[in-house]
Amino acid sequence: MRALLLVAVLLGIAPLWLSPYDLSLLGRFLAVGLAVMGVVWAWGYGGILSLGQGIFFGLGGYALAMHLKLAPLAPGELPDFMVWNGVEALPWWWAPFRSPWFALAMVLLLPSLLAFLLGYLLFRRRVSGVYFTLITQALALAFATLLISQQGLTGGFNGLTNFTTLFGWSFGDPGFQVGLYAATALLVLLALAASHWLRKTSFGLVLRGRGAPAAHPGSGPCTTQGGDRRPPTAGARGHGRCLVHLKTLTP
Numbered sequence: 435m436r437a438l439l440l441v442a443v444l445l446g447i448a449p450l451w452l453s454p455y456d457l458s459l460l461g462r463f464l465a466v467g468l469a470v471m472g473v474v475w476a477w478g479y480g481g482i483l484s485l486g487q488g489i490f491f492g493l494g495g496y497a498l499a500m501h502l503k504l505a506p507l508a509p510g511e512l513p514d515f516m517v518w519n520g521v522e523a524l525p526w527w528w529a530p531f532r533s534p535w536f537a538l539a540m541v542l543l544l545p546s547l548l549a550f551l552l553g554y555l556l557f558r559r560r561v562s563g564v565y566f567t568l569i570t571q572a573l574a575l576a577f578a579t580l581l582i583s584q585q586g587l588t589g590g591f592n593g594l595t596n597f598t599t600l601f602g603w604s605f606g607d608p609g610f611q612v613g614l615y616a617a618t619a620l621l622v623l624l625a626l627a628a629s630h631w632l633r634k635t636s637f638g639l640v641l642r643g644r645g646a647p648a649a650h651p652g653s654g655p656c657t658t659q660g661g662d663r664r665p666p667t668a669g670a671r672g673h674g675r676c677l678v679h680l681k682t683l684t685p
Contacts, residue, residue, distance in 0.1 A: 438626055445619040449612050461615040464622045471625055479641045486570030489577045490545035496581075497544055499594035500528060501537035506598060514596070519586035534601055 445464075449457055469491060477483050503513040512524055530536045552573070556566060581588045589595070603610045632638050 435630070438623070438630065441626070442623050445623070448619075449615065454608060454611060457615050458611060461618045464618045467622055468625055471629060475629070479638075483567045484570045485567055486574040486577075489570075489574055490549055492577065492581070493545045493548065494541040496588070496594065497531065497537055497540040499597070500531040501534055502597040502600065503594055504528070504532045505534070505601075513594075515589045515592075515594075516586060521586045525587060 448460060452460065469487060473484075473487060476487075507513070512521060516524070531540070556569065561569065581593070582591050584590070598605060600610075600614075603613075605611070633642065
């Protein structure tokens with residue numbers, strides 16, 4: 435806990451001695467750190483090596499980016515990449531993302547629903563080890579191929595870029611940049627505190643091999659090998675997904 439307090443102090447004084455550019459970089463590093471914490475829970479504690487973390491971050495990121503592309507446009511206007519690709523009308527599934535609240539909801543709901551579906555299908559059939567890893571890698575490749583091939587709808591290889599505002603605030607405003615950094619740092623600290631607390635619960639002890647489920651007395655570390663460990667490992671994977679979703683809300 436002392437280490438967490440020290441990190442909080444260092445992050446708190448960072449805007450006082452870092453340039454705007456360096457502060458922006460630190461915010462990006464912290465955002466990536468949220469995704470790394472998710473990998474630590476899913477792989478380090480849960481024993482589940484997923485090579486498809488980018489799918490869930492990508493879905494959440496696209497949900498917010500779609501709103502950012504639509505927000506500054508007048509009714510009837512299309513995002514620049516759609517115009518370049520000859521799209522004549524806004525696809526129906528793009529239209530709801532004009533609402534910031536709908537976009538924020540989709541940032542969390544879309545990746546969560548996909549993660550639940552994949553987790554249910556894979557864990558229900560006790561897919562584990564290298565097979566789970568290969569499936570997630572194949573899904574990541576399929577997801578990337580789909581996005582790149584549908585350039586007129588997704589922006590293709592370049593994705594969605596050239597954002598100017600976020601919920602009415604200009605990205606060029608120095609005060610807003612500091613606010614984005616502060617929000618990112620706060621999310622990281624909350625995620626660290628939640629992970630520290632979770633490690634000490636019964637769930638965390640079982641996951642780290644320091645406790646044993648009643649159905650498996652004396653069992654060792656909770657990995658994808660051996661008996662039915664679906665509840666704790668699936669929980670670790672879900673916690674990891676939550677951290678990835680939080681990353682999509684940061685700059």
